[in-house]
Amino acid sequence: MDRRERRRALLVSTAAVIAVTVPGVRTLASPGSPDGFPLSTYPMFTRDPGREVEQPTVVAVSPGGDVERLSPRTIAGTDQVIQAGVAVRRAVAGGPAATARLCAEVAGRVTGPATVAVVVERHDVVAWSAGDREPIERRTVADCEATG
Amino acid sequence: MTGAMEQVVAGLDAPPPARRALARVEGWLLAPAPPARLAVLRVLVGAYVTVWSLARLPAHVDHTGQAADRWDPVGVLAPLGAPPPGAVVVVAAAVAPVLALLVTLGWRHRLVTPAAAVVVLGLATLDSSWGQVFHTENLMVLHLGILALAPAAADALAVGRRAGPPAAPDGRYGWPLRLAALVVVLTYLVTGLAKVRMGGLDWVDGDTLRHIVAHDNLRKALLGDAYSPVGPALVAHAWLFAPLAVATVVVELGAWLALLGGRWRTAWVVTAWIFHAGVLALMAIVFAYPLSGVAFAPFFRLERLRPSAWRGRLRLPAGRRPCWAPARRARAGG
Numbered sequence: 001m002d003r004r005e006r007r008r009a010l011l012v013s014t015a016a017v018i019a020v021t022v023p024g025v026r027t028l029a030s031p032g033s034p035d036g037f038p039l040s041t042y043p044m045f046t047r048d049p050g051r052e053v054e055q056p057t058v059v060a061v062s063p064g065g066d067v068e069r070l071s072p073r074t075i076a077g078t079d080q081v082i083q084a085g086v087a088v089r090r091a092v093a094g095g096p097a098a099t100a101r102l103c104a105e106v107a108g109r110v111t112g113p114a115t116v117a118v119v120v121e122r123h124d125v126v127a128w129s130a131g132d133r134e135p136i137e138r139r140t141v142a143d144c145e146a147t148g
Numbered sequence: 149m150t151g152a153m154e155q156v157v158a159g160l161d162a163p164p165p166a167r168r169a170l171a172r173v174e175g176w177l178l179a180p181a182p183p184a185r186l187a188v189l190r191v192l193v194g195a196y197v198t199v200w201s202l203a204r205l206p207a208h209v210d211h212t213g214q215a216a217d218r219w220d221p222v223g224v225l226a227p228l229g230a231p232p233p234g235a236v237v238v239v240a241a242a243v244a245p246v247l248a249l250l251v252t253l254g255w256r257h258r259l260v261t262p263a264a265a266v267v268v269l270g271l272a273t274l275d276s277s278w279g280q281v282f283h284t285e286n287l288m289v290l291h292l293g294i295l296a297l298a299p300a301a302a303d304a305l306a307v308g309r310r311a312g313p314p315a316a317p318d319g320r321y322g323w324p325l326r327l328a329a330l331v332v333v334l335t336y337l338v339t340g341l342a343k344v345r346m347g348g349l350d351w352v353d354g355d356t357l358r359h360i361v362a363h364d365n366l367r368k369a370l371l372g373d374a375y376s377p378v379g380p381a382l383v384a385h386a387w388l389f390a391p392l393a394v395a396t397v398v399v400e401l402g403a404w405l406a407l408l409g410g411r412w413r414t415a416w417v418v419t420a421w422i423f424h425a426g427v428l429a430l431m432a433i434v435f436a437y438p439l440s441g442v443a444f445a446p447f448f449r450l451e452r453l454r455p456s457a458w459r460g461r462l463r464l465p466a467g468r469r470p471c472w473a474p475a476r477r478a479r480a481g482g
Contacts, residue, residue, distance in 0.1 A: 001319040006178060009323040012297050013177055013330075020290070020331055024338030031346045037223040037276045038269070038286040042339040046346035048356040049363040057370045071372040077214055078278065079207050081373040086279035087218055088371075105215070121370060125362035128369075129380035 052136070054122045056088040058106050060114040060146065074109045092120060092141055099142035112146035181322035183315045187254065187304035188450035189325060190261075193291050194252030196442045197268055200288065201244035208241035208271050214278055221277040224269060237274065240267050251295070254306025258299050265289075265296035288437045290331050291446075298324035328446035333403040336420070340400025352397055354390030358383055364431045379430040392426070399423045406447055417444045 001009075023041040026033040035041050058075045060068040072084035091102035099118045107116040121135040201208075212234035219231050231237075247264035250256070269292075272285045295301050300320040302309065315321075343351050350356060361379045368375035382388055399419050406416040421444070424435045437443045 001178065005320055009178060009319065010174065012294075013323060013327045016290075016294065016327055016331060017334065020334045021338070024334075024341050027338070027342050027345050035222070035281045037273050037281050038289040039223070040281065040283055040286055040338075042283055042335070042342045043346060044283055045357075045360050046343050046351070048347065048350075049359050051359060053363055053366070055367055055370050069370065069372040075371065076218070078210065080275075080278075080280065080282075081368050081371045082280040083218075083278045084371050085367060087215075090218075090279065123366055123370075125359055125366050126383055128366050129362045129383035 049125070051126055052122060052124050054120055055085070056092045056118070056120045056141075057085070058088055058102065058116060058118050060110050060116055061143075063113055068114070070106065070110065075106055077109075088118065092118065096142065100144070103142040103144040104147075107144045107147050109148050110146040111148045114146040115143050116146055117143040177323050177326050178319035179322050179326070180317035180319050181325055182317045182451050183300065183304040183321050184451035185449060186298065186301050186321040186325055187306065188453050189291075189328065189445055190254060190257070190295050190301040191252050191305055192442045192445050192450070193288070193295060194248055194250075194264075196437065196440060197264065197288060197292060198245050198248035198252060200285070200436070201241075201248050201268065201271070204271070204275070205241050205245065208244075208274070209238055211274055211278075212237050218278050220279045221273075222281055223273040223276070225273050225277050231277075232274070237271075240271055244268055244271055251292075254302035255308060257302030257306060261292070261301070262296040265292045268292055284433075284435050285437065287332060287335060287443045290335075291328050291443075294324050294328050294331070300324075325446050329407065332443060332446065333406055336400045336403035340397055340403075343397060343400070352390070352393045354386065354388075354393050357393040357396070358386055358389040361389075361430050364433070368432065374432060376428075376430055376432040379432075382430065395419075396423065409447075413447050417447060420444070 019039050023033065023036065023039050027041045027043075033041050035043055058070050060070055062068065072078055072081045076084040076087040078084055078087075088102065091098045103116055103118050106118075110116055118141045120139045120141060122137040122139075123135050124132070211231070214231065216231055219228075221228050225232070244264070244267050247260055247267055250260045251264050269289050272289050275285075276282045298320075300318075301324060303315055303321070347356055362383045365375040365379045399416075402416060403420070405412045407413075421438065421441070424438045427433050427435065428439065
C-alpha cells in the first residue's frame with residue numbers, strides 16, 4: 001500500500017469516524033439536538049411516553065356507530081405508520097382548518113356510507129395491553145362524510 | 149507511522165504515549181486483509197441493497213404523491229424547500245436496484261458504486277423527510293458509502309476482472325473492512341449513550357421500556373397497522389422489563405467488545421442479533437440490515453464464504469466421481 005493510498009485511507013476513516021460520532025457528542029452536550037440521516041443521534045425509544053398517552057388518529061364510523069381503524073395509507077398516503085401519526089398530530093396541532101383539510105383528504109379515500117372523524121384518544125397503555133381496548137376518552141376534532 | 153501521521157502528530161507536539169496510541173490505531177486500521185474478504189463484503193452489501201431497493205420501489209414511487217405540506221427534509225435533502233420532482237424520484241427508484249445489482253457483480257466498481265451510494269442515500273433520506281426520521285437503514289447507507297470510497301473492493305469476485313492469481317493481502321483491502329466495523333460499533337455506542345443521556349439512569353429501571361413497548365403497539369393499532377401480539381402480552385409482567393432494559397443498554401454500550409475479535413466479537417454479534425430479534429418480537433419493528441447479518445459481516449473473515457472456498461471443502465476423495473457425472477468410457481486397447 002503506497003503512501004498516497006495510506007494517507008487517503010486515514011483521511012476517509014477519520015472523516016467517517018468524526019461524522020458518525022459528532023451527533024452522539026452533540027447529544028451528550030444537549031439532549032434535544034436535532035436528528036438527521038444517516039448521521040443520527042438515534043433518539044428512538046429514549047424517552048418515557050408515560051402510562052397514559054394521547055394519540056391522534058383518523059377513524060371511519062359506520063351508520064351503526066362501529067368504529068373502523070384506518071390504515072396509514074388511507075390516513076396519509078404512506079405505508080409508514082409513524083409518518084401517518086405525525087401527519088395527524090400536525091394537523092390537530094394546526095387547528096380547525098388543518099384538521100378539516102386532513103378529514104377531507106382521508107374522506108376521499110374511504111368508501112361510504114361512513115363518517116370520517118379526526119379524533120384524539122387517551123389510553124392507559126398498560127390496560128390496553130391487557131385487553132382493555134376502549135379509550136379513557138375519545139375527543140372528535142373534525143368529522144366529514146366519506147366521499148370515496 | 150506514515151509520514152502523514154508523523155507530520156500531524158509532530159505538529160500537535162503529542163507526547164510519546166499519544167504517538168504510540170495513534171501508531172497502534174493506524175496499524176490496526178491499515179493491517180492487511182485478503183482481497184476476497186473485502187469483495188465478499190461488497191457482494192453482501194450490494195445484494196442487500198438490491199433487495200431493499202426492489203422491495204421499497206413502490207413506496208419510493210409513492211413519495212411523488214405525498215402532500216407537499218408534509219415535506220420535512222433532513223440530511224442531504226435539507227436544502228430543498230420542496231419535495232424533489234416526481235420524475236427524479238421515479239428514475240432514482242428504478243435505477244437503484246440496477247445499480248445495486250452492478251455493485252454486487254463488481255462491474256465498473258469505481259464508477260458504479262459511488263453512483264449507487266449517491267442514489268441510495270437520496271432515496272433513504274427521502275424516506276425520512278416526511279416528518280419522521282427512520283433509523284433502520286443508516287448502517288446500510290454508511291457501508292455502501294465506505295465501499296464507494298474503496299477502489300479495491302472489486303479486485304476480486306468481480307465481473308470483467310482479468311483472470312490471474314489473487315492479489316496478496318494488503319492494507320487497501322483491510323481499512324474499508326475495519327472502518328465498516330468501527331462504524332457499526334460507533335452507531336450502537338451512540339444509540340446507547342442517547343438512551344442514558346436523554347432518558348437518564350431511570351431508563352434501566354424497566355418502566356420506560358415497558359411503556360415504550362406498550363405505546364408503540366398501541367399507536368400501531370390506533371393507526372391501523374399490524375402490531376406485535378407478544379409485546380402487549382409481556383407488558384403484564386412488569387418485572388421482565390428491568391432486565392430487558394439493562395440488557396439493551398449493555399448490548400449498545402458494549403459494542404466496542406466486538407473490536408477485540410474472537411469470542412468477544414462473536415458473543416457481541418450474537419447478542420446484538422438477539423436484541424434485534426427481540427425488538428421484532430415485542431414491537432414488530434424490523435431492523436432488516438442487522439437481522440440479515442450483513443450489518444455484522446465486516447467483523448468476520450468473509451473470504452471463507454467465497455465459492456472457491458466451498459469447492460475445496462466439497463472435494464471428493466481421489467478416484468470418486470460425483471453421482472451426476474457421466475461414466476467414463478473404457479479406453480481402446482484396455
